[in-house]
Amino acid sequence: MTDTPETHTDRKLPPTKRSIPIALIRAREKVMGPIRDMLADTGITEQQWRILRVLEEFGPLDASTLADRACLLLPSQTRIVQTLSEKGLVTRNADDRDRRKQTVAITEAGKSIIYDNLEEAEAIVAHMEKVIGREKLNQLLDILEDFQNL
């Protein structure tokens, strides 16, 4: 009895169809579609929107906290905040106690962008709840939270 030499073509791969990373990307693309359409009219990007949105919800934040809540890496955020600052939508100031820290705050102009599009944003969420169901969406959010334990 001779052993057949094992080549990698013999080994089986798990299917990409039920891959968590890919499924997450796919869903995200679908979700972002209408949101991007909305943002296209406002002249700001998805990430810039997240920063404004977080600042409006939590008030002025230091860079690290802001990056965490807006799901951005610090280097990206640095550039985005600079752009937003040039547009007059946020301000940046060094903290008095710790001058390494930068405190970012939203301006009135920044708030206007959010509230001018609030209804449309709510409509997008409403549509998602209608198609998928509020039940499942909450279930989804719960499961997604579990990933923070990885």
Place this chain on the structure above:
Amino acid sequence: MTDTPETHTDRKLPPTKRSIPIALIRAREKVMGPIRDMLADTGITEQQWRILRVLEEFGPLDASTLADRACLLLPSQTRIVQTLSEKGLVTRNADDRDRRKQTVAITEAGKSIIYDNLEEAEAIVAHMEKVIGREKLNQLLDILEDFQNL
């Protein structure tokens, strides 16, 4: 009775904490952490990995189909495939019937990269199943599929 003029500061925003787009990003970041560590050693990126992975599963594909299955935009894919081609991990050939189409195929060198890291990849999935539970992961995949109906 005088009406107080309504300013946008009076209106309430839904919390970002339970935002689907943000939750999807957060989960994705966590999932990709260990995967990126793995890929760092192989010298290829996450997207390059997806392309190799899809080509190995489905065989040679035209650009459009590949982009769809690997969740990449065509312009991005064009450039990624070019780098993969320069690395000798894939080949590119014009279709004989329709010379507009480009058929992309994985090479032996490309396959090796996948199979050399197969065990580690499986270990990452196993860990995810252990922490979150296979039940919830399947539930998650089911719900994420619903998003394609948006």
Place this chain on the structure above:
DNA sequence: TCAATATATTTAACATAGCAAATATTGTGT
């Protein structure tokens, strides 16, 4: 006090995302 460390943020460099326009090839009607 002062050098060594640690922390917060930014810069640099390269890869990808996303959109619009250009290119190449095919199909269609006349």
Place this chain on the structure above:
DNA sequence: ACACAATATTTGCTATGTTAAATATATTGA
């Protein structure tokens, strides 16, 4: 055959993702 519309892919441009290195300020211990 030929103008014209449709399809498949690539290019160009700007913005962001990602990692490593640089910068600036704070903190700590001898």
